[in-house]
Amino acid sequence: MSADFLYAIEVLLNGLMAGVMYSLVALGFVLIFKASGVFNYAQGVMALFAALTLVGIMNGEVPFSHLINAMFGTQVHDFGWHVPALAAIGLTAVVMVFFAILVEKLILKHLIGQEPIILFMATIGLAYFMEGFGDMMWGADIKPLDVGLPKGGSIWIEENTAWLGGEGQRFFGFFIDKLDMSATLVAAILVIALTLFSQYTATGRALRAVADDHQAALSVGISLRAIWVITWSIAGFVALVAGIMWGSKSGVQFSLAFIALKALPVLMLGGFTSIPGAIVGGLIIGMGEKLFEFLAGPLIGGATENWFAYVLALIFLVFRPQGLFGERIIERV
Amino acid sequence: MYYREAGDFKTSYRKDQQNFPIRFDRVHFWTMMVLAFAVIPFFINDYWANAVFVPFLIYAIATLGLNILTGYCGQVSLGSAGFMAVGAYASYKLMTSFPDLNFFVIVVLSGAITALVGTAFGLPSLRIKGFYLAVATLAAQFFLVWLFNKVPWFYNNSASGQISVPRRDMFGIAITGPEASAATKYLVCLAIVFVLGFIARNLTRGRIGRSWMAIRDMDFAAEIIGVDPLRAKLSAFAISSFFIGIAGSLFFTIYLGAVEVGEAFGIERSFLILFMVIIGGLGSIYGSFAGAAFLVLMPVLLKNALVGGLGWPSDVAAHLEFMIMGALIIFFLIVEPHGLARLWAVTKQKLRLWPFPY
Numbered sequence: 057m058s059a060d061f062l063y064a065i066e067v068l069l070n071g072l073m074a075g076v077m078y079s080l081v082a083l084g085f086v087l088i089f090k091a092s093g094v095f096n097y098a099q100g101v102m103a104l105f106a107a108l109t110l111v112g113i114m115n116g117e118v119p120f121s122h123l124i125n126a127m128f129g130t131q132v133h134d135f136g137w138h139v140p141a142l143a144a145i146g147l148t149a150v151v152m153v154f155f156a157i158l159v160e161k162l163i164l165k166h167l168i169g170q171e172p173i174i175l176f177m178a179t180i181g182l183a184y185f186m187e188g189f190g191d192m193m194w195g196a197d198i199k200p201l202d203v204g205l206p207k208g209g210s211i212w213i214e215e216n217t218a219w220l221g222g223e224g225q226r227f228f229g230f231f232i233d234k235l236d237m238s239a240t241l242v243a244a245i246l247v248i249a250l251t252l253f254s255q256y257t258a259t260g261r262a263l264r265a266v267a268d269d270h271q272a273a274l275s276v277g278i279s280l281r282a283i284w285v286i287t288w289s290i291a292g293f294v295a296l297v298a299g300i301m302w303g304s305k306s307g308v309q310f311s312l313a314f315i316a317l318k319a320l321p322v323l324m325l326g327g328f329t330s331i332p333g334a335i336v337g338g339l340i341i342g343m344g345e346k347l348f349e350f351l352a353g354p355l356i357g358g359a360t361e362n363w364f365a366y367v368l369a370l371i372f373l374v375f376r377p378q379g380l381f382g383e384r385i386i387e388r389v
Numbered sequence: 390m391y392y393r394e395a396g397d398f399k400t401s402y403r404k405d406q407q408n409f410p411i412r413f414d415r416v417h418f419w420t421m422m423v424l425a426f427a428v429i430p431f432f433i434n435d436y437w438a439n440a441v442f443v444p445f446l447i448y449a450i451a452t453l454g455l456n457i458l459t460g461y462c463g464q465v466s467l468g469s470a471g472f473m474a475v476g477a478y479a480s481y482k483l484m485t486s487f488p489d490l491n492f493f494v495i496v497v498l499s500g501a502i503t504a505l506v507g508t509a510f511g512l513p514s515l516r517i518k519g520f521y522l523a524v525a526t527l528a529a530q531f532f533l534v535w536l537f538n539k540v541p542w543f544y545n546n547s548a549s550g551q552i553s554v555p556r557r558d559m560f561g562i563a564i565t566g567p568e569a570s571a572a573t574k575y576l577v578c579l580a581i582v583f584v585l586g587f588i589a590r591n592l593t594r595g596r597i598g599r600s601w602m603a604i605r606d607m608d609f610a611a612e613i614i615g616v617d618p619l620r621a622k623l624s625a626f627a628i629s630s631f632f633i634g635i636a637g638s639l640f641f642t643i644y645l646g647a648v649e650v651g652e653a654f655g656i657e658r659s660f661l662i663l664f665m666v667i668i669g670g671l672g673s674i675y676g677s678f679a680g681a682a683f684l685v686l687m688p689v690l691l692k693n694a695l696v697g698g699l700g701w702p703s704d705v706a707a708h709l710e711f712m713i714m715g716a717l718i719i720f721f722l723i724v725e726p727h728g729l730a731r732l733w734a735v736t737k738q739k740l741r742l743w744p745f746p747y
Contacts, residue, residue: 095520122705166723173465174726176520177667180660181718188711196704317656320524328520356539363535366528373517373525 066232067350068343073236075342076243077305080298081319082326082334083246084291089328090267091287092164095176098183100316102152102292105190107299107308109151111201112194113144119193141202145296152292153285160285187313196310201303239301246297247335250290259286267329321365325372327379336380341365392740408590425579430572438571439644440689446578447639448681452665453589453674454632459663460672461593462625463605464514464522468529470658472630473637474650475503475533478543480638481552485545492557492564492642496581499638500631506533507630514622518608530659537650553647565642574643581639585632590674592628601625602672633662668721670730679729687714 081099088096112119116137139147163182167175254260265273266283274280302312319338326337345364352360373379392413399405409415433442455469479499483490510529517525537543544552556566563569564577592598600621603611612618641648648654661684669680688710695706725731 163719170726174722178719178722181715184718185712185715188708188715192708192712320527324521324524363528363531366531370513370525370528373521374513377516377521
């Protein structure tokens with residue numbers, strides 16, 4: 057096989073892996089949209105916030121140290137201890153649950169019955185708030201995150217695929233990041249766990265009932281507000297997972313908040329209401345944009361990854377307005 | 390006591406249909422205009438022009454534009470900054486290609502070019518609705534910014550990739566470029582805002598505005614009673630983009646002078662304009678101005694209070710600014726989802742009866 061073709065396959069494989077990372081963020085969006093009809097723009101910032109909190113707890117940093125130092129002229133930075141990764145993840149999950157309760161109490165409760173656009177705007181406001189809050193709490197510098205996930209290219213795969221190129225070709229096997237592979241594994245586990253949870257537990261059934269019809273769910277005695285707290289907690293947990301993956305990949309930094317923008321075309325493609333849609337959409341977008349950059353990028357100046365996903369989703373939507381797996385939109389006068 | 394329609398008799402249809410039916414409003418509106426046109430220019434200095442007045446006026450145009458699309462026609466757009474970039478680059482190309490063209494002609498032409506681009510990106514709105522459309526407009530945002538970054542023709546192959554405005558005169562006074570005085574900048578923007586505000590107000594209460602509102606309230610029902618959705622939606626996109634293009638053109642030529650597309654017209658700008666629309670009030674001309682004024686003034690005030698007043702380091706102040714901005718938006722949405730315009734309407738209603746309870 058020619059080296060170019062093999063490179064294209066390598067790009068495709070890496071695109072698939074990148075797609076999984078997009079799916080992780082998109083998943084959080086879908087969960088909240090299904091349960092409460094809220095298009096949660098803050099999902100990306102939630103991932104950033106979760107990752108910041110995780111790093112902060114692991115390194116034993118003092119929250120709000122910048123603010124405290126500015127106000128009282130002190131020089132506090134950290135407590136001087138290190139928390140093991142698993143315990144820190146647990147603590148962060150607790151923080152995210154707490155956050156979900158606050159969001160429900162302070163925001164959602166007051167906005168029941170408002171138009172979707174108002175709720176959407178409220179989540180943008182929430183995103184702004186959390187961005188400032190996270191930076192204020194933990195500082196705005198780039199932090200490395202290491203929870204013990206494997207990193208770097210997999211030598212085993214490289215060695216065992218080198219023969220594909222044949223004699224005399226400049227091909228040295230597929231380069232695939234171990235971190236991307238573990239992300240794929242984690243995403244698969246997460247989706248299976250979520251599916252099992254929503255199919256076989258009482259809470260899961262209640263969640264699906266609320267997603268189906270708010271009023272009907274209320275009338276059989278399901279507490280909407282409790283369900284919302286649960287959904288936002290789950291979404292917070294998904295955000296934590298996404299934050300860990302992206303944070304390990306490129307460091308915990310401000311730009312993490314923008315992965316929400318990468319997840320949006322995934323949602324459009326897969327449909328706002330479908331969990332499998334988020335996964336398949338992520339894979340298509342990841343593959344498509346890497347392949348397009350590889351094939352057409354050099355011809356038109358590169359950096360096409362910024363918009364290709366959107367244009368792809370846009371063209372796609374013209375033919376199927378509800379996305380791949382979205383519910384059919386039926387409109388009546 | 391003074392805010393009454395009693396005794397204000399209308400004797401012709403023309404008078405009954407005028408913009409400000411209550412005399413009090415009329416008098417105060419024109420007093421404010423006289424103040425804005427004839428008094429402020431004599432007192433304005435560089436700081437006030439660059440930090441408050443010019444950005445306010447330019448954002449007011451952009452907000453009017455987005456309000457026509459989102460508030461009146463119900464099509465949420467997150468691509469405003471992309472369209473502003475079209476206006477900015479259109480005026481740059483026109484100014485450098487036709488050096489003798491009048492500045493106002495250039496501004497209007499830039500708006501027209503943006504209207505064409507906006508209509509093209511509005512085409513999917515016929516199929517896609519709601520949040521899907523909002524996300525689809527992000528395609529315009531990212532694609533346009535990328536285009537202006539990557540194609541050297543748009544910035545005349547300048548080495549830095551920036552565009553900077555050449556000097557243009559009118560009646561012997563510099564309007565654009567570094568030599569332009571604060572008062573000229575302010576007056577140029579004010580004149581354009583005045584004309585565009587007048588156009589927007591009258592468009593939205595005429596036939597075309599009503600067809601937009603019908604589409605916003607329910608597009609299927611509107612179609613059944615004979616509103617052509619193709620024409621209504623695309624005209625909303627075109628006119629909205631025309632306004633936003635003019636805002637972008639002024640943003641570049643008058644306000645910034647030199648522009649790097651990713652910085653000046655990034656996605657944050659789109660969100661800012663959408664915030665202005667929502668905080669001001671969806672579907673309200675007055676609200677567009679109120680929202681723009683609020684969000685231009687707030688950061689200036691916060692910065693002065695926190696950095697100047699309390700002496701905090703600027704990074705902490707910047708984080709706090711984000712937090713306050715987010716909290717304020719949420720607060721506003723909870724207290725008054727219909728924005729400042731509704732607050733104003735409620736106040737007016739109360740004033741009408743004051744000092745009597747009923």
